[in-house]
Amino acid sequence: MDTTNLTISGVAKKLASGELTAVALTEHYLAKAKGDNLNAYLEVFTDALVQAKLIDERRAKGEKLSPLAGVPLAIKNNILIKGKIASCASKILANYTASYDAAVISKLKEAGAILLGRTNMDEFAMGGSTENSAFGAVKNPKDLTRVAGGSSGGSVAVVAADLALGALGSDTGGSIRQPAAFCGVVGLKPTYGLVSRSGLVAMASSLDQIGPITKTVADAKLLFEVIKGVDLLDSTTRADELRPVSTRKKIGVPRSFVSEGLDPEMAATFAEAEKIFKNLGYEVVDVELPSIKYALACYYIIMPAEASTNLARFDGVRYGHHAEGKNLLEEYEVSRAEGFGPEVRRRIMLGTYVLSAGYYDAYYAKAGAVREMIKADYAKVFKEVDAILTPTTPGPAFKIGEKASDPLTMYLEDIFTVPINLAGVPAISIPAGKTKAGLPLGIQLTGAPMGENTLFEIAGEFEAKTS
């Protein structure tokens, strides 16, 4: 069976018609997943076949099933699946078994999706290359010497290499979209509050959002519609209706923001993308987001502040890695020092600093105020345009090890993706071309809050024209 060009939507039809069984499909993907040479899977679930068999039986009885029924998906390992290890690619949780399902997992199980395995990631989702995993870096399927991106590098690599039909990731500052761009697949960061984070190991709670990683825009929409929805266990979820597709056919480009620091091939691909949108009948206009230049600085205050607070729960007492010490305090200190990797320790220290007495106002409070300015910039622009177009990343995937020694260089990779999380708006990264060396490049479309349907529409038109 060759599934390289199969999509979730395509497979759903074959499963419904009986051309394909869930068992055959799952066996095929289990075999592929076990041959993973990318270090993308942390574990492949052999019990997936039991689920597949049940789906085939239900279908044989004539039950009406969701399009996801029998579809093998991979799950980032910071999303809890009851009875499975949720390590967050950290030593501190290496043996932690989840005692309940995340809300999104309950929804996937309800829809009959087959959970194929848990995927590698930057430790606690902190990073942009998956090099911060305690279990080794994920390789880019298009070039094994390069990073897959991160932090959802494993989830993205398995979709790009067809080791699963789709995957879930989490996105705090670009962790779905940046690897999607690096590996040539589609990744969506939904509007803040549309997808429950119950059962997602928290990194920065005002920014985290779970989203789909797929081969096509239509698949991203399908998966998004299954996982979204209000949840009493995540008080930030909202029941609001999605906005209807906006029909102004107008796309904004923050010209000064996208004119600096781009790899020449990315710049050319971006110019080409603008042309394609014009040919599709869109008016492409320059827009101003004056405060966006502060987004990265703002993010690298708010994110570590929240992360240092969220990660205080890992104390070696209730779960996770435990080290002996002469008293309880020392046990905390040593358990945490041994369990957390360097980037996580760095962000905990940074977060502790910006929240500490004497610095709170200068850093955290200031960043909160700047964040409101950034949000206001977006709100103003969305009065005029349907979507904002930028590159997803400044350039293609970099070499493994190339940026690992300087945290700040790595952080600058997030320049186009972090403003979206600060503003709480949705954004989708879609493939837009390749470098001469064959490395994927992505563009990002950002929408108004609850504007996912407009993004699917515009991204879908671009995809149809370019693929």
Place this chain on the structure above:
Amino acid sequence: MISNEEVQKLARLARLSLKSEEEASLVQDLNSILNYVGELAQVDVPALSTELPAANVMRVDTNPHDAGEYTNELLAAAPKSHDGFVEVKAILGDSTS
């Protein structure tokens, strides 16, 4: 600029023991990041509105689960437990620790 002493103090607050070689690189990394994020000091922010758009959302406090329903499952995750409790070192009675 952040000093070695400050890094030691932060590590204490964050409950992280530091190796001495890590301390030097942390001082350097934190200073480089703080230097970058420090650009926010130059931004003039408008006076913040007191009417925050966000509001607290509380779950209705009702239908509690039975006491002990999840105890065994949760304790199974604890590195050390004893007679239905999580076990830790004594925190009272030893002022030197």
